[in-house]
Amino acid sequence: MAAIAVARAYQHSFDTRPNATLAVAGGALTALGDVVAQVTQNIRARRELHHTRPQYDAKRTLRFFIFGAAMSPFIGRWNKFLEWRFPLRSEGGKISMSSLTKRVAADQIIMAPIGLTMFLGGMGIMEGRDLNHIKGKFRDLYKEAIIANWKVWPAVQIINFRSMPLPYRVPFQQSCGVFWTLYLSLLNSSEECKQELEDNLRRTLD
Template sequence: MDTIAIIGRIYQQSFDARPHLTLATANGTLSAIGDVVAQSLNKAFPEPNQRPIPYDIQRTVRFFCFGVGMGPIIGRWNQFLEHTFPLRTNSRSTVSMSALAKRVFFDQTVMAPIGIAMFLGSMGVMEGRSNSQLREKYSSLFFPALLANWKVWPAAQLINFRYMPLPYRVPFSQSCGVFWTLYLSLLNAKQDKAQDTNDKKRQTIDA
């Protein structure tokens, strides 16, 4: 417990001094951890007849960069929700369940689709995908990822918005999001593999 308290104190001090940098670093680190877990599981439990896949450090770097970019954006979004839908009118009032429900609703109908779209676009650009491949990625992955998001994140964000102080909401959501990043990482890698296979087939035909 002492270690957790020390880490929490260091994080709070860093957030107070440099909020955007702190959120970017924390979010990027946790996003990278999610991809490390995804690649480790892929290696430990390969598909039948699958060749051993070497660890892709560049893929983890891409997840780190995406997390760094999204951290301050999510932080600003949380501030917007905090001020637009206050849970209490004063320190002694009870928590407004209506305001809490509005926070979750707007988070899932506005930020969730934007976040998934930014993830697919950012990953595609960093991977060097063509415009047609980016469109294919969106077409194949956007709605499955969004539907999966709605099965998981409303409950997590309900806890986050209700109980977590504002500075800790991004780290909390991204800590829960390690498993979400695992899902996105596997989903994105599967689509990349399919696109790479199709590209090789086209090159063979053209040759």
């Protein structure tokens, strides 16, 4: 019953304020991914460095919330465009596998690179990085992340586009994306540590 009540409340909110609803839901789920990532990192640090007390970075989670809240309405509009451009069902109600394949291909060829670019650039800006640092982040992380994306997300999006109603596609994507956000958060964090070490070394040499 509780799940039905939540679904009804979400549907009503989406019907009246779609962008705000997607922003809050997407931001919360993206932030959750970073919480999981930080907990994972802290457990690992505690095991490897027994004397170190893990530190939780609330600002980092806030950055992920802001990114998720900003991207989710954009993804919602993208899903609406795909719904219009590649209708799945014919007059007889059968699903067109050709249209489904085109939706997934368009999503992965167009939106996946855009989303990853916005993530790396947006995180770099919110972290206060200069242009050279952001370029270094793209150079070190982009290829690895986009290849990992193409290994995982096509299967997720086939389920999403085929089975989920339009209002629920972004939350479904962001729910699955908790684990993807875990991956991106760990990847981004490792790059932060690398850049901090490089900055400290450069200051020492200067």
